[in-house]
Amino acid sequence: MKLMELPGGDTLHHYKKSLVLCFAGPRDVLSTGPIGGGFRTDLQAVFNNDCNPGAGMSCELRADTYEEHMKLLALEDLGLDPKHCTGLATAASMHNVSIKTMDYEDFSVTAIVTGGIRINASRVGDPAVWHEKAGISDPVKPGTINIILHIDAALSPGALARALVTCTEAKTATIQELLAPSRYSRGIATGSGTDGTILIANPFSSTYLTNAGKHCKLGEYIGKTVKEAVKEALDRQSGLNPAFQHNILNRMDRFGITEDAVWRTYLQRLSEKEKNLSPFVRAEFEDRLSQICRENTLVTYTSLYAHLMDQLDWKLLSPEEALPAGKQLLNLAKIPTDDHYSCSDNQDPIAKMADFYLQGLVELLMIKR
Incomplete structure (x- = not known):
């Protein structure tokens, strides 16, 4: 034709x-x-x-x-x-x-x-x-x-x-x-x-x-x-379009923040009693995760957090600059952080920032139960 x-x-x-x-x-x-x-x-x-x-x-x-x-x-x-x-x-x-x-x-x-x-x-x-x-x-x-x-x-x-x-x-x-x-x-x-x-x-x-x-x-x-x-x-x-990318997992999966990774961490945080309480634990988890994945504020600060990690990877920022700024962004996104948001000399600071995000996201899901 x-x-x-x-x-x-x-x-x-x-x-x-x-x-x-x-x-x-x-x-x-x-x-x-x-x-x-x-x-x-x-x-x-x-x-x-x-x-x-x-x-x-x-x-x-x-x-x-x-x-x-x-x-x-x-x-x-x-x-x-x-x-x-x-x-x-x-x-x-x-x-x-x-x-x-x-x-x-x-x-x-x-x-x-x-x-x-x-x-x-x-x-x-x-x-x-x-x-x-x-x-x-x-x-x-x-x-x-x-x-x-x-x-x-x-x-x-x-x-x-x-x-x-x-x-x-x-x-x-x-x-x-x-x-x-x-x-x-x-x-x-x-x-x-x-x-x-x-x-x-x-x-x-x-x-x-x-x-x-x-x-x-x-x-x-x-x-x-x-x-x-x-x-x-x-x-x-x-x-692949802007609407697809307006999602925290689609912004962060290249750093290992995938649905399965969040689920595994979430499961570790549940008590044995909670795991056995309902046969629909995964379904309930998926529902809560899908509800927050496209929240405007969360996507906005997640995007900035990812860009901060990129600049750290490109040597445009040092860990001493990026980590405190990352904690502030998570706080603005209402993602919980603890007092141990830091990185030792023998740790990969980007992997550490990804783990902080993962743990905070799981904590947010626990709060929203």
Whole structure:
């Protein structure tokens, strides 16, 4: 099915669980894809494929390598010449794509984005899970932000490369505005571990641009379209949005403050008599926790507490500065603290602050029984 015609005559189609962008003429393409990757001027199409076989099922390769798998996919499913196309794969549904176009005086920018990072979000520099050897890669968790960025203007090679940097900055800025947590560390994510990007420019456009940085209009429009599309795609695919993040557990789970962790600590605090008093102890706990998780004041001060921990992690604040401020924030949030809110030299101050929050939250739940 044809979805739209882009400026310059290129057409976007949806079939075989893929989005396929067919070129109306020669294009300059910069791609991170496993086939047709790098800078190319001889491609006829680009694509983004949903490789998810179904809920709870893992993506399976048709060949020994990802590259060979993508060649077979292009040829057998999409009817494309693997030598003259490039593509990306994802577990996100193409039905959840976000397409944003912005026009300026003599150029246009279109961002075509799919994305889901609730499982595979990571922060650049996080511990890796595998090392590539001879082209063989290990399977990773599903979750990818794939961006096809179409620019209806002729770009110098340097501008095309700079556009990739601006596009990536826009993606990362969006994720940080959502405070999406890394699933490999206690940091805020900057993307997923498997993100892919394809940039397309029209060398026959009458508009020739040599800069795509943040101070020029092209850079501004790349930033705006990509940010809007990434935010919408993440919402559509997995419900990652401001409303979802207005929850103390969603703000704090990267520090180990999860529903199960709160339950285990809560259970430890109950007496044996209380544990045996009702067969619905867990149900009653869940009800009380859900009642406070989205309380405005609690979410507000929890967010500040998490940011305090981040600044401690980034060495912008010392433990001597962060811990007293953290206690004040918990007091403002009406989360109980004791007189032993301190940290010894041999303790991780961030882990200690997380434990103070956990213990105080459980105490708050006990009070609200």
